[in-house]
Amino acid sequence: MSAASPxxxxxxxxxxxxxxxxLGPVDADEVTPHLPEHAxxxxxxxxxxxxxxxxxxxxxxxxxxxxxxxxxxxLRIIAxxxxxxxxxxxxxARERGIPVAITPGxxxxxxxxxxFTMLASLIKNLGESHRYVSAGEWGRAPVPEAGDLHGRTLxxxxxxxxxxxxxxxxxxxxxxxxxxxxxxxxDDAENVSLxxxxxxxxxxxxxxxxxxxxxxxxxxxxxxKPGLVLVNCARADxxxxxxxxxxxxxxxxxxxxxxxxxxxxxxxxxLAGRTDVLLSxxxxxxxxxxxxxxxxxxxxxxxxxxGGRYPTFTVGDA
Numbered sequence: 001m002s003a004a005s006p007x008x009x010x011x012x013x014x015x016x017x018x019x020x021x022x023l024g025p026v027d028a029d030e031v032t033p034h035l036p037e038h039a040x041x042x043x044x045x046x047x048x049x050x051x052x053x054x055x056x057x058x059x060x061x062x063x064x065x066x067x068x069x070x071x072x073x074x075l076r077i078i079a080x081x082x083x084x085x086x087x088x089x090x091x092x093a094r095e096r097g098i099p100v101a102i103t104p105g106x107x108x109x110x111x112x113x114x115x116f117t118m119l120a121s122l123i124k125n126l127g128e129s130h131r132y133v134s135a136g137e138w139g140r141a142p143v144p145e146a147g148d149l150h151g152r153t154l155x156x157x158x159x160x161x162x163x164x165x166x167x168x169x170x171x172x173x174x175x176x177x178x179x180x181x182x183x184x185x186x187d188d189a190e191n192v193s194l195x196x197x198x199x200x201x202x203x204x205x206x207x208x209x210x211x212x213x214x215x216x217x218x219x220x221x222x223x224x225k226p227g228l229v230l231v232n233c234a235r236a237d238x239x240x241x242x243x244x245x246x247x248x249x250x251x252x253x254x255x256x257x258x259x260x261x262x263x264x265x266x267x268x269x270x271l272a273g274r275t276d277v278l279l280s281x282x283x284x285x286x287x288x289x290x291x292x293x294x295x296x297x298x299x300x301x302x303x304x305x306x307g308g309r310y311p312t313f314t315v316g317d318a
Contacts, residue, residue: 018306019052021045023068024059026081030292031057034299036306047071055302057295060084060282061264066092077101077305079298082285085315086211101301101311105161106294107285112165114284115205115233118257119154120173122229123147123203127275147229147254150174155197157215158207158234159186166205181208195220203229210235218243218252227254233284236260245270248277259284 017040022031028043035041042049055077058064064078066089078093079101093100121127128144154170156163159181167177167189179189180197198204198220208215216239221228230253232238241262247253248271256271259280271277301311 018054019049020055020057020302020306021049021053021072022057022059023064024062026057026059026295030295031299034296034303036303039303039306055079055306057081057298057302058088060087063087064093065089069093069096069098077302077311079103079301079311081294081298082107090315099305099311100315101298101305102313102315103294103297103301104313106297107287107290108161109165110287110290111207111233111285112162112169113287114259114280115162115207115231115257116166116169118231118233118259118278118280118284119203119205119229120149121278122231122255122257122276123149123152127278131275149203152176152202153178153200155180155201155204156189156207157181157194157197157204158209159184159189159191160207162233163205163207164188166207175203195223198228199223199225201225201228204231206230206232206234206238208234208238210237212237214238214240214243216243218246221247221252224252226251228252229255229257231257233257233259233280236262241270248274 018038020035020039020041022043026043028041032041045053050071052074053072054074056072056075056079058078058080060082064087069075069089069092075098078088078098080088081103083102083104085100085102088100090100124146125144132138132144150173152175154175154177156167156177157180159179163179170177177189178197178200179186179191180194181191202225214237221243244253244256248256255276257278259282264282269279272279304311
């Protein structure tokens with residue numbers, strides 16, 4: 001009697017593995033459950049992994065240039081966590097026919113929470129209050145005065161997903177919200193010119209794309225009420241460090257919150273150490289829930305392409 005023939009391999013095990021690499025730190029436990037069964041995730045790829053990679057999950061701080069793409073000749077999908085693609089060579093990707101997927105909305109609430117927390121802390125003068133108590137000045141010197149949110153005007157520059165959430169937070173604290181965004185219809189807020197927003201605001205938060213000339217030079221900020229609180233969790237080039245420094249020194253600005261910088265990581269920032277300034281290491285959008293969601297969306301985009309479909313959200317579509 002002849003020996004039994006070996007059982008045929010299952011279709012899943014017979015299918016060639018599709019290598020998916022991480023470019024930047026990505027937790028394998030957070031991404032693997034959302035990839036197809038035939039995908040092999042490599043969180044710390046070497047040259048051999050890059051050479052056969054069909055998908056890449058790319059973090060914000062990673063630069064994916066033409067030279068890096070040359071090392072990945074089989075790449076079919078770039079899934080960028082977040083929506084910023086300034087570190088991705090879009091022309092090189094387009095020449096290769098590689099879609100660049102993004103994860104819109106995955107961290108909108110986290111960024112909004114971070115921006116409004118900065119704004120409220122600066123208005124309430126918590127930095128100076130902390131210094132005052134820590135330095136043992138309580139009972140020896142006048143206490144720092146806290147500002148008010150209720151009844152003040154909040155200008156939201158950029159009225160997309162994040163800006164609308166920030167506006168909701170402001171209203172919950174009794175603030176009057178105005179918006180500036182020439183590209184959207186702000187049906188629940190007065191949409192005003194940039195100059196009018198700066199002139200009327202007690203607090204101002206930025207949620208616009210950068211890439212152009214400085215949005216808020218001193219020439220515009222000089223029209224603001226003295227002591228304007230300004231928070232930028234969007235793009236560093238919207239308002240320069242020099243402008244912010246001059247605004248604080250002159251009293252035009254009463255507080256500044258920054259989560260974005262010209263050069264990252266920052267070393268010895270000119271505004272560091274001030275009690276009227278809050279500096280965050282570009283992490284307002286990196287809460288636990290936001291991180292999990294952006295990785296999930298990136299993994300789903302990779303899976304869509306590996307399954308023969310076009311990704312749901314790509315540059316220019318979201």
